[in-house]
Amino acid sequence: MKRRFEKMHGLGNDFVIFDARETPLEMDGATARALADRHTGVGCDQLIVIEPSQIADLRMRIWNADGGEVEACGNASRCVALLAGGHSRIETAGGVIQGEALDGAAEVDMGTPRFGWDEIPLAYPLDTAAMPVGWEDLHGPAAVNVGNPHVVFFVDDSGAVDLARLGPAIETDPLFPDRVNVNVASLDGGAIRLRVWERGAGLTQACGTGACATAVAAIRRKLAASPVDIRLPGGTLTISWRPGESIRMRGAATHVFTGEVAL
Numbered sequence: 001m002k003r004r005f006e007k008m009h010g011l012g013n014d015f016v017i018f019d020a021r022e023t024p025l026e027m028d029g030a031t032a033r034a035l036a037d038r039h040t041g042v043g044c045d046q047l048i049v050i051e052p053s054q055i056a057d058l059r060m061r062i063w064n065a066d067g068g069e070v071e072a073c074g075n076a077s078r079c080v081a082l083l084a085g086g087h088s089r090i091e092t093a094g095g096v097i098q099g100e101a102l103d104g105a106a107e108v109d110m111g112t113p114r115f116g117w118d119e120i121p122l123a124y125p126l127d128t129a130a131m132p133v134g135w136e137d138l139h140g141p142a143a144v145n146v147g148n149p150h151v152v153f154f155v156d157d158s159g160a161v162d163l164a165r166l167g168p169a170i171e172t173d174p175l176f177p178d179r180v181n182v183n184v185a186s187l188d189g190g191a192i193r194l195r196v197w198e199r200g201a202g203l204t205q206a207c208g209t210g211a212c213a214t215a216v217a218a219i220r221r222k223l224a225a226s227p228v229d230i231r232l233p234g235g236t237l238t239i240s241w242r243p244g245e246s247i248r249m250r251g252a253a254t255h256v257f258t259g260e261v262a263l
């Protein structure tokens with residue numbers, strides 16, 4: 001059976017999005033992995049299925065390119081908010097988020113960050129503001145859960161880090177029982193330069209939840225003030241957050257084409 005999908009991206013972090021609100025769509029990890037494959041499938045970093053929700057305007061389910069279903073995806077949240085139009089409440093496994101469609105962009109309230117070692121989660125108690133752990137030249141990171149798990153390293157030059165090698169080693173370290181998204185950040189005037197090795201997807205052009213986690217970690221360490229621009233390889237996201245508040249993320253969301261695929 002052929003199913004229509006929307007190909008979209010948020011600053012180059014790209015998605016195949018199925019709208020299953022009218023016609024149910026059974027998705028599983030193997031199918032998601034096959035569709036995400038850039039050689040034999042459609043190709044994307046994450047696969048998204050929009051479903052009806054009992055508690056919000058719609059439900060967004062997220063599969064990484066490796067086929068793992070996960071709790072949050074910031075860039076896809078902006079794309080879904082753009083598709084939904086106006087203001088929308090979006091149910092995700094990481095919590096209900098609120099989107100506002102703008103012109104070629106969206107702003108999403110991503111909820112409040114969590115810092116408890118068991119909320120990241122970590123395998124054992126550590127100070128998540130500055131963990132006493134290291135991998136070669138990367139050490140002393142923060143850990144933040146913004147619906148999904150992130151570890152954030154602040155370095156002098158994020159561009160000089162061999163993230164393709166260190167990312168997977170950290171992603172799969174036993175310290176992170178659910179694995180983790182790996183962020184390396186550098187101060188850039190009042191902004192922050194960020195590169196991300198994504199859990200289940202690898203190096204991406206941008207990571208919305210990574211930008212949120214990094215902004216929160218930087219503000220907590222007084223390395224930046226809200227609102228802070230996060231400069232990713234694919235473009236810039238503006239993150240606003242103060243302790244005790246929810247995180248607001250604003251940035252581009254782009255529709256590329258509508259396609260069909262046999263499922």
Ligand SMILES: N[C@H](CCC[C@H](N)C(=O)O)C(=O)O
Pocket residue numbers: 013045046064070071072073074075076148149181198199200201204206207208209210
């Ligand atoms: N790789 C992430 C999901 C996608 C996050 C990223 N694409 C974003 O925009 O937030 C995880 O496994 O938690």
